[in-house]
Amino acid sequence: MPVRPSFFVFRAAPFRAPCVLYNEAGFAPFYFYYWEERPVYTIENHDTRPQHNLALEEYLCRLAAREGSEFFMLWQNEPTIVVGRFQSTLSEINGDFVKRHGIHVIRRNSGGGAVYHDLGNINYSFVRADLGEFDFAFFTQPIIDALGKLGVHAELSGRNDIAIDGKKISGGAQYRHGGIAMHHGTLLFDEDLDVLSQALNVDAAKFKSKGVQSVRSRVTNVKPHMPNAGDMTARDFMALLQDQIQGLTPRTLTEEDGREVQKLMDEKYSTWEWNYGTSPAFTEARRERFPWGGVEARLSVQDGRVTGCTFFGDYFGTGDYGPLLSRILGTPYTREALHEALSGFEPGEMFAGASGADVEKLLTPEV
16 A cells, blocks of 8 residues: 555645556556645535435545546435435334324435434535545544534544544445545534434444443534534534635536536435335344444345345445355355355455454355
C-alpha cells in the first residue's frame, strides 16, 4: 500500500487516482497511484427526503469516478430507517411502529447495521479515491477533530463508531466500487432516542457482545456534551460543523445532474424491490456474531447437497460471493465435506476482517 496523504477535508489535498496492473493470469491486481491537484467540492443539500439523498450520494460516486473529483456533504433525513446493503429489511424494523409513525424505510449501498434518522440527526458523506481497504479511522478522525474544535471530546469506538464517554453518537459505513470509496455516517445531535429504540429490531447478541442492555443505554446525543449549546438546532450545529472543514470548494449541481439524481431516486431508491426485495427460499439458517460483524447464512440444501446460499448481516464487504459459492455449491451438507471444500479459503474483502476459520464456523453444521 502507498503512504496515505493527510485527510483531504482539512486542506485542499491532491486526488489519488488508482491505476491497475494485472499479472499474467489476468487477475490479482497491483495498484499504483499518480497525483493531481483537484478541488474538494462541497454540496449544499437541504432536501430531507431519504430517497433523494441516497440517490445523490450514489450520483456523487459516479461523478467522482468520471471526473476524478472528491466530495464532502452534510445532510439530513426526515424520520427514516436506513438498512445496510446486506441486511434483511423486515428482520431489522419494528414494522407496526414504523407504519403507525410514517417512518420511511430505505436501503443504502454500504454494509453495516440499520440506523434511525430524524431531523435531530446529521449525516456526513465523504467521496474520494479508494484507499484499497475498509478503513474507518481514516474517515472518522476528521469528524472527531472537528467536534473537538467545538468543545466535544469524542473518540473512535469499535470498528466504525464515534463515542462520547463510551456512548455512541455516530456510526459509519463504507461503500467501495470502481476505484471510489464513499464513507458516510450519522451524528446524533438532538435525536429522539426513544423513537430510535422502538423503531429498530436489534440483535440481542450485538448488545451482549458489547456488554450493554439496550440501544437506548448505548447511545447519546452530542448536544448535552457541547458547551453553550443552549437552544441550538441540528441545522445550527450542521453550519458550525461545516465551518470547521477547511479547503472546500462550493459546487452547485447542474440541471442535468438533478435529472440523473431524480432517475436514480425513481428507479432504485423509491422501489420496493430495492428497499425490501424478496428473500430466496432456504432450508437451513446459520447465524454467528464475530468481531467484524453479525452474519446469517441461508442455505438451500436438496438431496443432502448445498444448492444455494445467501448472506445477510451488519458486516462490511464487497458483496461478491462467487469465489465462496464455487467451493460449496454441490458439496454434501456435512461437517467433513464442507471442511474439505473450504480448506485454504480466505475471504479477503468479501467479509472485511473475517478469516477462513470464521467462514467455516458459519457454514458448517454441528454434525
